[in-house]
Amino acid sequence: MIRAAGALLWRENSDLAIEVALIHRPRYDDWSLPKGKLEIGETALQCAYREVLEETGIRASFTRHLGAVEYEESGQQKRVKYWAAYCALDQSEFIANEEVDQMKWLPATQALEQATHDSDKSIIETFMNQEQHTDTLIILRHTKSLERGDWDEEDSHRTLDETGFDQAQLLIKHLEPFAIDELYTSNYTRCVQTVTPLAHARGLSITTVPSLNEESFELDPEKAISFANALKQDEKNILICSHNPVIPSMLRGILNTKLKNKDLIKLEPGDAWIVHRVRGEIVGLDYLSISN
Numbered sequence: 001m002i003r004a005a006g007a008l009l010w011r012e013n014s015d016l017a018i019e020v021a022l023i024h025r026p027r028y029d030d031w032s033l034p035k036g037k038l039e040i041g042e043t044a045l046q047c048a049y050r051e052v053l054e055e056t057g058i059r060a061s062f063t064r065h066l067g068a069v070e071y072e073e074s075g076q077q078k079r080v081k082y083w084a085a086y087c088a089l090d091q092s093e094f095i096a097n098e099e100v101d102q103m104k105w106l107p108a109t110q111a112l113e114q115a116t117h118d119s120d121k122s123i124i125e126t127f128m129n130q131e132q133h134t135d136t137l138i139i140l141r142h143t144k145s146l147e148r149g150d151w152d153e154e155d156s157h158r159t160l161d162e163t164g165f166d167q168a169q170l171l172i173k174h175l176e177p178f179a180i181d182e183l184y185t186s187n188y189t190r191c192v193q194t195v196t197p198l199a200h201a202r203g204l205s206i207t208t209v210p211s212l213n214e215e216s217f218e219l220d221p222e223k224a225i226s227f228a229n230a231l232k233q234d235e236k237n238i239l240i241c242s243h244n245p246v247i248p249s250m251l252r253g254i255l256n257t258k259l260k261n262k263d264l265i266k267l268e269p270g271d272a273w274i275v276h277r278v279r280g281e282i283v284g285l286d287y288l289s290i291s292n
Helices: 044-056 108-114 118-128 162-178 189-202 214-219 221-231 247-254
Strands: 002-012 018-025 030-032 035-037 061-073 076-086 102-107 135-141 182-185 206-208 238-242 272-278 281-288
Touching: 002 044, 002 061, 002 118, 018 044, 018 108, 035 044, 044 061, 044 076, 044 162, 061 118, 061 162, 061 272, 061 281, 076 118, 102 108, 108 118, 135 162, 135 221, 135 247, 162 189, 182 189, 189 206, 189 238, 214 221, 221 238, 221 247, 238 247, 247 272
Parallel strands: 002 076, 135 238, 182 206, 182 238
Antiparallel strands: 002 018, 002 035, 018 030, 018 102, 061 076, 135 272, 272 281
């Protein structure tokens, strides 16, 4: 199985009408969505972000996972995962390269007609049938910490272990596609250490929130839920870093009725829920693993 990833790149034109980007690859003489094969050690999301940058020159802000398509290529089965990726109008200039010589911004209906491959058409249709302009709320579990039995001091001061520090550095690349604007975290050391490299990389300040820590949650779970509910109203890309006991209750507390019964699997260290919202209304939920 060939594993690949790509994105449906879109923008709003000067009349605020939605346009979708199609690229022309002279090697195949086709009009398609940006995509490419995963490199060794790369996740599908990282691949999609890299391919958009390499094939168009655009640094897009990724939002919803649009699903995957499968088809046969050169006698092998190929699976391509796609995300929606927003591009501001003033940052949507195409840069030609060795693989792609042209790019067109088209109304979604025209992009649907011009796309060469049925697999791309299906992704465009999925995009057209969903809310397009969403903001992202990332709820992250801190990366791997020292075991409680190996720590003699206050649990609030327990630090990341060597793997956890490495994972914290990896989060910079894993979360780059989401263009995070604000960072909030439990005030426990292991959470602050998890988001510090990301904060430095993006030039963001870290806001510590005691109601997100485990002790505060045990005393009053509603405080963490209320905090997340307040943040979900902001039309920004926001990250919250907390603990595994806190996250499921906080997430269920902010989901709408349609999504409330979604199976919330246990997050491994460094994994996250990606919550998609429109003016405070949650419209989608994706799971992000730093190992997939």
